[in-house]
Amino acid sequence: xxxxxxxxxxxxxxxxxxxxxxxxxxxxxxxxxxxxxxxxxxxxxxxxxxxxxxxxxxxxxxxxxxxxxxxxxxxxxxxxxxxxxxxxxxxxxxxxxxxxxxxxxxxxxxxxxxxxxx
Amino acid sequence: xxxxxxxxxxxxxxxxxxxxxxxxxxxxxxxxxxxxxxxxxxxxxxxxxxxxxxxxxxxxxxxxxxxxxxxxxxxxxxxxxxxxxxxxxxxxxxxxxxxxxxxxxxxxxxxxxxxxxxxxxxxxxxxxxxxxxxxxxxxxxxxxxxxxxxxxxxxxxxxxxxxxxxxxxxx
Numbered sequence: 001x002x003x004x005x006x007x008x009x010x011x012x013x014x015x016x017x018x019x020x021x022x023x024x025x026x027x028x029x030x031x032x033x034x035x036x037x038x039x040x041x042x043x044x045x046x047x048x049x050x051x052x053x054x055x056x057x058x059x060x061x062x063x064x065x066x067x068x069x070x071x072x073x074x075x076x077x078x079x080x081x082x083x084x085x086x087x088x089x090x091x092x093x094x095x096x097x098x099x100x101x102x103x104x105x106x107x108x109x110x111x112x113x114x115x116x117x118x
Numbered sequence: 119x120x121x122x123x124x125x126x127x128x129x130x131x132x133x134x135x136x137x138x139x140x141x142x143x144x145x146x147x148x149x150x151x152x153x154x155x156x157x158x159x160x161x162x163x164x165x166x167x168x169x170x171x172x173x174x175x176x177x178x179x180x181x182x183x184x185x186x187x188x189x190x191x192x193x194x195x196x197x198x199x200x201x202x203x204x205x206x207x208x209x210x211x212x213x214x215x216x217x218x219x220x221x222x223x224x225x226x227x228x229x230x231x232x233x234x235x236x237x238x239x240x241x242x243x244x245x246x247x248x249x250x251x252x253x254x255x256x257x258x259x260x261x262x263x264x265x266x267x268x269x270x271x272x273x274x275x276x277x278x279x280x281x282x283x284x285x286x287x288x289x
Contacts, residue, residue: 102138109131
């Protein structure tokens with residue numbers, strides 16, 4: 001049984017490392033999408049200062065209707081993308097926590113068996 | 119420790135092991151689903167070329183757009199246009215292939231399930247061998263399992279660490 005538990009502990013550790021690296025990736029993509037989304041939303045819905053100038057410039061180039069459509073699509077898709085990244089990060093954090101607690105539990109139980117053997 | 123307590127402790131460990139293995143399986147599946155499309159999209163020469171061309175077009179478009187903007191032109195217009203164009207380049211380059219591969223993977227899974235059911239039904243060893251032969255021939259013909267395995271190997275997900283198969287608690 002010791003061998004099985006050790007194998008499981010190392011497997012859980014590997015999974016935790018993978019989750020950690022995946023969390024980093026998801027975070028980078030989330031930052032990227034959210035910064036882009038903020039620009040798109042501000043230009044689309046709250047055009048003041050530089051955003052207004054940018055909106056006017058886009059409208060000049062492609063027309064008012066197309067600019068509203070384009071900015072709307074960009075805003076919605078980047079918000080949706082950011083939301084999926086948040087959901088993924090939440091799941092990864094939850095799973096990492098579960099893996100960690102499972103590892104702790106197994107180690108403690110194994111320590112109990114070892115203590116008895118001594 | 120009394121024998122009774124020892125048995126209880128062992129049962130607890132077995133239960134925890136089963137739970138940990140189930141959790142590991144679920145996590146691996148989740149990671150696999152995250153990696154699948156991303157890997158197809160980012161690991162191909164077509165996608166790289168598409169995104170480079172898209173990026174270059176995006177920079178040009180950004181400069182053209184920024185020529186009419188007086189406030190932070192380069193900071194906003196150029197990066198935004200580059201990202202959009204490069205993203206389109208990626209999608210156009212690899213999107214259809216990603217969808218096709220995903221469909222093949224689903225087909226492979228269905229084939230595997232079908233074969234599992236048939237193998238379970240098989241009564242003699244001869245039957246089993248026949249079904250396995252049919253299955254491998256089918257998989258070879260449509261290159262399904264090969265694709266599935268290569269894709270899994272590339273993503274680095276689903277690798278086992280030598281852990282044994284899941285077993286329920288022994289009573």
